[in-house]
Amino acid sequence: MNDPVPAPSATGYFLPATIAEAGDLFLRHKGGARLLAGGQTLIPELDRPGRPADTLIDLRRIAELGRIDWSSGRVDIGAMVTIAAAQSGLAEAFPVIAACFAHVANSAVRNRATLGGSLALADPASEISTFLLAYDAEVTLIGGERISVEQLIAGRGDGPFINTIRLPLPAARERSGFAEILRRRSGGRSLAMALVRLDAERARLTVSGGACQPFRIEAAEGPALLDALVARSSIFDGHSTRAWALAAARRALATAELPC
Ligand SMILES: Cc1cc2nc3c(=O)[nH]c(=O)nc-3n(C[C@H](O)[C@H](O)[C@H](O)COP(=O)(O)OP(=O)(O)OC[C@H]3O[C@@H](n4cnc5c(N)ncnc54)[C@H](O)[C@@H]3O)c2cc1C
Numbered sequence: 001m002n003d004p005v006p007a008p009s010a011t012g013y014f015l016p017a018t019i020a021e022a023g024d025l026f027l028r029h030k031g032g033a034r035l036l037a038g039g040q041t042l043i044p045e046l047d048r049p050g051r052p053a054d055t056l057i058d059l060r061r062i063a064e065l066g067r068i069d070w071s072s073g074r075v076d077i078g079a080m081v082t083i084a085a086a087q088s089g090l091a092e093a094f095p096v097i098a099a100c101f102a103h104v105a106n107s108a109v110r111n112r113a114t115l116g117g118s119l120a121l122a123d124p125a126s127e128i129s130t131f132l133l134a135y136d137a138e139v140t141l142i143g144g145e146r147i148s149v150e151q152l153i154a155g156r157g158d159g160p161f162i163n164t165i166r167l168p169l170p171a172a173r174e175r176s177g178f179a180e181i182l183r184r185r186s187g188g189r190s191l192a193m194a195l196v197r198l199d200a201e202r203a204r205l206t207v208s209g210g211a212c213q214p215f216r217i218e219a220a221e222g223p224a225l226l227d228a229l230v231a232r233s234s235i236f237d238g239h240s241t242r243a244w245a246l247a248a249a250r251r252a253l254a255t256a257e258l259p260c
Contacts, residue, residue: 012055012056014057015058017061018062018064019064019142019163025057032053032055034055035120036058041117041121059079060080066080066081068085068089075090075166076140077115077165077167078164079115082114083101083113093170096178100131103180103190115165116165119132122159124214125193125208129153130206130208130209131195132149136149137165137166138166139166140165142161149165170199174198174199176197176198177251177254177258178195179194179248179250179252180192180193180209181248192241192247193208193209193248194248198222198257202219203218203224204216204218205217205219222257229245229246
């Protein structure tokens with residue numbers, strides 16, 4: 001079902017072809033409308049009691065939302081770009097993305113789930129959020145407002161309509177590493193994950209996972225990140241959670257420090 005657009009009280013399924021059309025539908029059905037991206041989380045949710053969806057706005061026909069646009073010093077990624085497409089399309093500029101996104105579920109999920117859908121879930125233990133936080137991503141909303149990924153994740157619940165995700169490009173000589181500690185070797189819940197970025201001027205560590213809310217630390221050089229992490233122990237809720245975060249950080253740092 002697409003046109004004509006029904007009255008705001010109507011229920012239904014819409015397949016808009018443009019961002020403008022989708023934005024208009026979203027506004028008209030504010031509150032009862034759910035945006036449908038890859039459907040990996042939303043479709044199973046529709047059968048469960050809880051949050052109903054009076055109206056579904058399916059974004060899959062909107063070509064603009066599936067684009068990756070490179071420009072000087074940055075890349076803009078459409079909200080409908082899948083995890084798999086981002087993993088391959090961004091690998092040259094962000095080599096760590098291969099290891100980081102490989103931890104997301106399985107290839108079936110990665111080929112359908114989108115960056116916009118993942119971010120909208122605001123899951124602090126997500127590899128997608130961790131990567132985007134580590135690279136200082138900004139989110140452009142339908143309507144043009146720009147907010148940081150941190151702001152988006154902090155505002156859980158009914159979120160805004162995400163248009164694109166903007167990433168500043170890292171320095172060409174930057175080195176990076178990612179590591180994740182899982183409850184079991186395969187399919188386990190994430191206990192902690194860490195992404196380290198090292199360049200000539202500074203070292204940066206982003207930690208998240210089941211152990212704590214995501215946070216970032218900066219230091220002058222790699223090993224100092226671990227000292228800084230130990231010093232922040234009050235943010236963990238126990239010895240084990242701190243140990244998992246430290247283990248993830250150590251592994252990520254070791255990967256980043258490997259000779260090129
Ligand atoms: C079996 C399984 C394993 C998984 N494992 C992992 C994992 O290891 N790590 C991980 O990070 N994730 C994991 N996920 C989560 C997966 O990444 C999410 O299901 C997926 O990212 C949601 O994206 P989607 O495109 O399918 O969104 P949908 O399911 O279509 O939508 C999810 C939510 O986002 C909203 N939404 C969609 N697009 C937008 C938009 N443009 N703007 C605003 N809101 C929007 C929807 O309304 C809905 O509320 C797993 C999922 C499954 C099913």
